[in-house]
Amino acid sequence: MSTAPPDADELSRRVEEFLAAHDPSATEPLEFLRARFDAGLAWVHYPEGLGGLGAPRALQPAVDRLFAKAGAPTNHPERNGIGLGMAAPTILAFGTEEQKRRFLRPLWTGEELWCQLFSEPGAGSDLAALATRAVRDGDRWIVNGQKVWTSMAHEARWAILVTRTDPDVPKHRGMTYFVCDMTAPGVEVRPLRQITGEAEFNEVFLTDVAIPDEHRLGDVGQGWQVSTTTLMNERVAIGGAAAPRESGMIGVVAGLWRDRPELRTPGLHDAVLRAWVETEAARLTGERLRQQLTAGQPGPEGSGAKLAFAKLNQEVSGLELELLGDEGLRYDDWTMRRPTEVDFTRRSPGYRYLRAKGNSIEGGTSEILRNIIAERVLGLPGEIRVDKDVAWKDLPK
Template sequence: MPQEESRAGEEELRRRARDVLAAYPPEGTEDVEFLRARFDAGLAWVHFPEGLGGLGAPRSLQAVVDAEFTAAGAPDNDPRRIGIGLGMAAPTILRYGTPEQQRRFLRPLWTGEEVWCQLFSEPGAGSDLAGLRTRAVRDGETWVVDGQKVWTSSAHNARWAILIARTDAEVPKHQGITYFVCDMTDPGVEVRPLRQITGEAEFNEVFLTGVRIPDAHRLGAVGDGWRVAQATLMNERVAIGGTALPREGGMIASVAAAWRERPELRTPELHDRLLGLWVEAEVTRLGAERVRQQLAVGAPGPEGSGLKLAFARLNQRVSGFEVELLGEEGLRYGDWTMVRPEKVDFYGRDAGYRYLRAKGNSIEGGTSEILRNIVAERVLGLPAEPRTDKDVAWKDLPR
């Protein structure tokens, strides 16, 4: 974008933001009402089309809008609570949804009125997601779904889910999958908590028994669900590993603060290790910025897998270092209580929580082993691993 055009675009967005603030003063307006007005003004996702929360503007200009609202004390949509909707469901619906689906789902998704979850992984199909067994059988204009999903974050709070299910067992596993939007209030949906090492139940297992999904809630063509799911997964990995952070932000911030405030903890050996982690955190942060710039001009590619891989490794190393730095204090764990949180909070908790919760970073959003394969094959161009089941009908695969 030419510099003059960019400046003109920024000024127009600022004007629109100020118009919303004048018509809906944050101090006297309900949060949901304000967020709806912001969406309708095209200031939710400025790069989305008009009428769907955006203005068709460059994605890079979103920061201009966000800064105006933040400076005015306007409410946000609590993105950590609705991260699956924002980072995974919304871009998939925008790319593959019908106009009716886009109008129905995107506004309450962005305002936080409807929480979303992701029904992908299964007990026997985690890393090998295409081997999933959940079945969807067509019955007129509806689909009847039966199966089980697992590791489903936010299922206990969700109104809607993005779901992939097998619709054809006679073709190879990647070809017989279809993508749906599932109503989590259907009587055939049962959500059970999975207690984690942190003591909480942020994840769930979900049982689907005779769940009826209208064909109008199908995303993409029948049998094309794997391609649609890839769009979701690519966005998921950027959403997990590509969060915009300031310098010395994220997990390294807590460690650096403890180092500065607690000189009695310092040793030369720990100093050298902390410097190495600080540099790694900065490299990862700059890598995330580069991926976001790529995302601003198109859909995310396999590079997001490398970013998410680096994020998981860094979080685990930094949280382990923090526990070691704090010594006995780092071994304390404040509250090992069975709760079902609405969102993950790494930074409002103690070091013990961060250490335990970071273990999940190498599983969620794609295991580190699978992401290494993706980086090797799709980014570096190395030969693919042999796959003997590639052309075998799913029904003939060994169980």
């Protein structure tokens, strides 16, 4: 038997075979998803036995398309972005065999959702400054601290957590990474209300939370290295369909412009046309990035795309409010809601405008992204660091 990873033809043959054995319409969804994982057709680039077949990552979209075409049950990836995009690759890279077997299957099927306990009130862009303490107590760790900006904490079963275990060494060296049980005693989740009125995020207070040592990911003191792996695995959509022209917010604005001639002014006309051009440029850039990834030529363009997307979303949503005039002064609802996903199109223009302000802060501020592009892509000198060789406990806070 050959040990070479399956190619595209072999994968589609296996999907066909799987679908023949598991009729999507007659199989209970969870049972179907578990079987798909066990067949190695969940994420084909993962190793055998862990939901994959060691195949090239670029072949995944074709597999997903075949399942979607057959009407197969979905694992609702939009509900488990942190789990699929960040926790899973980190567990794969640093987890023990036991951890991989315990966590990856229910993570992929969506039985267990994940959240991320990284940012703190005093550690935003400077994650390595974090203060949440973990102290060893025999074969377990006792954790105390406060985390913030935690999406899905109120739904999640597990969290990836990074803590300070040694305050006496410079900050990057004294950190340790854990998997945290969100149902453990001492974990308290409070909604954190945003400028939109709703609460996508939470604050998470950790008070004497006991974490068994077998839930540690990586070595003691290796937390920064493990976190870096997590953060580098930003969710990158490989393959999939190209976004059509005028999708997203520009579609709303263009529709408004066409349907409501009374709103038009010469200045706004120019602004709408500029926004239309910039949106089309961003769409083509995303498409080119998609083609690069599919062709196995990943480039650094993704960080630029995030930067451009944030700016564009903010400009276009602001333009929409201005175009609406009187109507732009109305807001749909300030009630504190607990949405499980962000949907820009179902809420009012005011919501879109306010929510877009988060785009340049979440997942790396635009300022940090500019530093990253300048230093890692353009090779410009790094920032002057005053904190590098100072013990964490001695840093100004």
